[in-house]
Amino acid sequence: MCGVSMVDIRDKGGLEKVFASTRFDAVVHFAGLKAVGESVQKPLLYYDHNVAGTIILLEVMAAHGCKKLVFSSSAAVYGSPKNSPCTEEFPLTPHNPYGRTKLIAEEICRDIYHSDSEWSIILLRYFNPVGAHPSGYLGEDPCGIPNNLMPFVQQVAVGRRPSLTIFGNDYATKDGTGIRDYIHVVDLAEGHIAALRKLFERSIGCQAYNLGTGKGTSVLEIVNAFEKVSGKKIPLVIGPRRPGDAEILFSSAAKAEREFKWKAKYGIEEMCRDQWNWASKNPFGYASPDSTKQNGHSH
Numbered sequence: 216m217c218g219v220s221m222v223d224i225r226d227k228g229g230l231e232k233v234f235a236s237t238r239f240d241a242v243v244h245f246a247g248l249k250a251v252g253e254s255v256q257k258p259l260l261y262y263d264h265n266v267a268g269t270i271i272l273l274e275v276m277a278a279h280g281c282k283k284l285v286f287s288s289s290a291a292v293y294g295s296p297k298n299s300p301c302t303e304e305f306p307l308t309p310h311n312p313y314g315r316t317k318l319i320a321e322e323i324c325r326d327i328y329h330s331d332s333e334w335s336i337i338l339l340r341y342f343n344p345v346g347a348h349p350s351g352y353l354g355e356d357p358c359g360i361p362n363n364l365m366p367f368v369q370q371v372a373v374g375r376r377p378s379l380t381i382f383g384n385d386y387a388t389k390d391g392t393g394i395r396d397y398i399h400v401v402d403l404a405e406g407h408i409a410a411l412r413k414l415f416e417r418s419i420g421c422q423a424y425n426l427g428t429g430k431g432t433s434v435l436e437i438v439n440a441f442e443k444v445s446g447k448k449i450p451l452v453i454g455p456r457r458p459g460d461a462e463i464l465f466s467s468a469a470k471a472e473r474e475f476k477w478k479a480k481y482g483i484e485e486m487c488r489d490q491w492n493w494a495s496k497n498p499f500g501y502a503s504p505d506s507t508k509q510n511g512h513s514h
Contacts, residue, residue: 224268227275234279241283241414242276243407244269247316250362251291252457254313265316266323273327282334283414284324285407288423290342290396292318295461299394299431302467303340303423321423328421335419337410342396342427342466344403346486347493354493355400356500364437365397365490372447372491373498379449381434383456388463392434396427396465399481399489409475427466428479440483445491 222229224246247265248254254261269286276282291314292307309315321338328334345365347354361367370376384391406426413419438449472478 224272225263227271230271230275231278234275234281239276239279239281241285241411242272242281243285243287243411244272245287246272247287249289249313251311251313252362254311254316258312261312261316262319265313266319269320269323273323277327277331282331284334284336285410285414286320286324286336286338288321288338288340289314289317290340290425290427290464290466292321292340293464296464299463299465300429300467301425301464303425303470325421332418332420334421335414336421337414337419338421338423339406339410340423340425340466341403342398342425342464344400345397346399346401346481346489348401349489349492351489351492351496354490354497354500356497356502364434365441365486368438368441368449369490369494371449372441372445373494375498377450378452379438380452380454381438382454382460384453385456386462388433390433390435393460394431394433394463394465396430397432397437397483397486398427398479399486401489402426402428402479402481406471406475406477409471409477413475424471424475425466425468426471426479427468428482429466429468431463431465432483437483437487441487441491444484444487445495 222233224230246268248261276284290301291311292309293301293305294308294310294314296305307318309318324336324338328336343363345363355366357363357366361370367376367379371379381392383393386393388394403426410424438451442449468479
């Protein structure tokens with residue numbers, strides 16, 4: 216970012232220096248915490264980062280006349296819809312503090328636009344981003360225990376964890392496991408580029424768009440696809456359902472396709488293939504094997 220070091224968005228003085236250093240045409244706001252379980256345990260931490268941080272960012276943007284924003288929201292704002300595919304018009308009833316912080320940030324954005332029509336804001340509601348860059352050089356390396364399915368599967372496949380726990384196999388789905396809409400991170404990135412282009416076409420106000428494939432895939436289908444591309448067996452442990460988990464949740468991405476000319480290109484096999492390519496090249500993530508051995512890990 217123009218030679219400027221990273222700054223916490225809650226650091227108003229630091230942000231002011233960044234915005235004073237050059238003129239920005241638009242902001243893509245990804246900064247925030249995203250673990251549902253952690254948000255239940257530490258709600259104030261989530262409200263501080265995700266809500267207070269967003270307020271500070273918006274204040275600094277306004278002060279510097281930068282009024283175009285793409286905001287990283289989440290399908291968590293929908294809670295557990297009674298049916299899928301889920302459109303942008305569905306009720307917004309998040310079940311956990313993480314989802315509520317995203318909804319509050321969305322409402323702040325809507326209120327800002329209504330107070331000042333110079334703003335153009337796109338709220339991108341992600342479904343379940345997975346995969347890695349096809350090169351194998353860029354991938355997800357979560358700190359501690361992964362909170363999402365695919366990084367956990369990956370760590371079991373490379374031998375860093377003994378088994379995968381599936382939370383509930385008694386749902387009313389074809390194989391009893393929960394169904395989600397998984398989207399390749401490359402498709403997600405291209406969705407952001409399409410959203411940025413849309414911001415510069417004309418004033419669009421403040422609008423929400425789903426980013427997903429429009430298809431539901433069960434947890435077991437993901438595991439089976441990963442086993443197929445990796446040639447590794449993923450030992451499974453069946454655990455109880457997690458409170459607040461939806462049974463079936465997948466998107467309708469028709470609005471983004473219609474208005475951005477964007478559509479997800481990659482399927483589950485490509486997502487698993489690229490995730491495995493990253494994992495097999497980087498079994499310990501970005502840490503070197505030497506440093507992880509010192510931490511008591513073995514491969």
